[in-house]
Amino acid sequence: MSPDIPDEDPRSIVWFDIDNTLYSASTKISQAMGQRIHAYFVGLGLDKDKASELHHAYYTQYGLALRGLTRHHDIDPMDFDRKCDGTLPLDDLIKPDPRLRKLFQDLDRTQVRVWALTNAYKNHAQRVLKILDLEDQIEGLVYCDYQQIGFTCKPEPDYYHNAMKQANISDPSKCYFVDDSRLNVTSAKELGWGHCVHFYEVGLETVEGGKTKKLVRDTNTNDLEGIAQISDLEELRTLWPEIFI
Template sequence: MSSQESAISVPSSHVLSRRRRARRARSEHGTRGPVWLFDLDNTLHRASHAIFPRINHAMTAYIVERLGLAQDEANLLRSTYTERYGAVLLGLIRHHAIDPHEFLAQVHVLPPLAEVLRAERGIARLVAGLPGRKILLTNAPANYAMPIVEALGIRRHFERCVSIEDMADRRGWRAKPDATMLRRLLVREGLAPARTWLVEDTRSHLKHLRHFGIKTVWITGHLPIRNSLGKVMPRSGRPHYVDIKVQSLRELRASLATGEGAKRVARATRSRQLNPN
């Protein structure tokens, strides 16, 4: 297993039940208007304030303990695997045969969220005010993501959470920006790419997944000035693969109310009406 992803069995009954849940969610949340695929960390809350430093420290400590590396080497490996695979977990599975469930459980232990969680004022109202369906799409595990979503008061506005466990298939673990994962998600949830918007802080995810014809929103207000290795984080300009660049959800709401953002969403909605799935 040292050079291959660990296999995950997905029973056919579980796949069928997910499809039934998706149909039920579409009926409850509606099928008109855009569909928003929301990242979690540094998109819906400021993970870089206190949560990411804790997780990064825990990941480095895990790598030091399991692989016997010095701390500087472990930090570099963590950063390299994040950039190459989208998630540290995938690199550790592929190259070092670690136990993925053990890793996820050990590195996502947080203190009471009231001590570390930071987000925009009125975030629940801002999320609720976006037209259309909302799905959470995060490379984090569910037992980390869901308590944060609950603490933010936005759980009821999302029809489902797609965590890193949900991205897995019979061939192994996957994470953003994996193309197969997104293709399966679009089909399973009945999403038309032309009216689907990915809201992310990570530019590489936006760049790779925009090839599917989805729209992209780059949210920059929660990004740190530098990453955990001291490298400057890019925040200026609007890359060609970004349809809308904003600093906050409040700014996104404003751009959708007037201006080019509103025109783009309207075009996506018309595309859905003319070309239904």
Template sequence: MRCQGKVWLFDLDNTLHHATPHIFPHINRSMRDYIERHLGVDRHEATRIRQDYWVRYGATLLGLMRHHGTDADHFLRETHRFPDLERMVVFERPVIHALRRLPGRKLIFSNAPRHYAEAILDITGLGACFDAVYSVENVRYQPKPMPAGFRTLLRAERLDPHRCIMVEDSLPNLIAAKKLGMATVWVSTSYRQSPSVDVKIRSVLQLPERCGRL
């Protein structure tokens, strides 16, 4: 399988930039506080609910929608507010050069809300590297790894999944992509292996050199 003529689908957080140091802790606290306020539970129970829904559904939001009738847009606005997002972003500028070396169209496919994804792309300068951005709103709140979200994107872009390469830090999301027929790249420092992963890299910076292995 050659990279030429393929379409790249990139996750955003912890794939193209490092969200773990500052952004994810802030989002997790915001979600916990939201659940406390709107479900009337204590901090411990709010943390348990957040983590349980994330594990079960791939996104806390989906569990809240299914079990509590939470308004998706309100939840996303309230939990993705940042006092100084630019200061919180950890990004390696050479990633932009690495992406420009990859042949084919490139799309963002993120479980994050659009306002946050666009802010990250603007702060990092990554926006110019991508032809389109698909946030959780664009896939009808069916986040990865749900097949429905993938199919919504594929229909909207009129893509054959066998022409797509999914680049992700989340193994469950890659397993879902592989089942649909996509090639997969796992961005991870884990020693774990998976038959659903075609190429494993520690950083997107390695992607141009490893592209041939796809």
């Protein structure tokens, strides 16, 4: 081992997605974000229909609308961040949840480290964690670095490989992961992440790529992929009893 590379921590890692996972989709944050992204497209001189079409197309093709914007339009990604994520009234939409904080406090830190894994930029991620009173419970944060040319995002394999590299963990089977995107969870599972859970709030609405999506019953629940589905993070205590105090 090179002297400038720390020894690998023997503990497993619990990776938590942030948006629509640490808080409910009922907050309508995804809707508010979708409106801002649509306005950003229109601000480029596109009519509303073309803006909607490109918003959805870029989200579908690249995982994030911003990635399409940086590839096909002359935009500053940090300007996008300021005008979209940066203007969300998060303090009005989400509040600390003592029950959620207790869940984090009950994770056995002798067994696991706790990291956040998000497709947002660090500013947004840090704002959410601060409002939720979880800053001191998160040991590390992996985010989409908008300032990096060709940045990756979930569900791309490179994003997960980079996350493991940042956290200095080499064994994917020691990764616990919960996310509200089935695609993100499936991608992690295919890479060998050992304990993957899909957080899914049936009956609520969210926005993906500018399109409203109603969360209906997922027929893939607990299927052959070995991915459990939950609607309340408290269920993690039952699914992962070995890492809770």
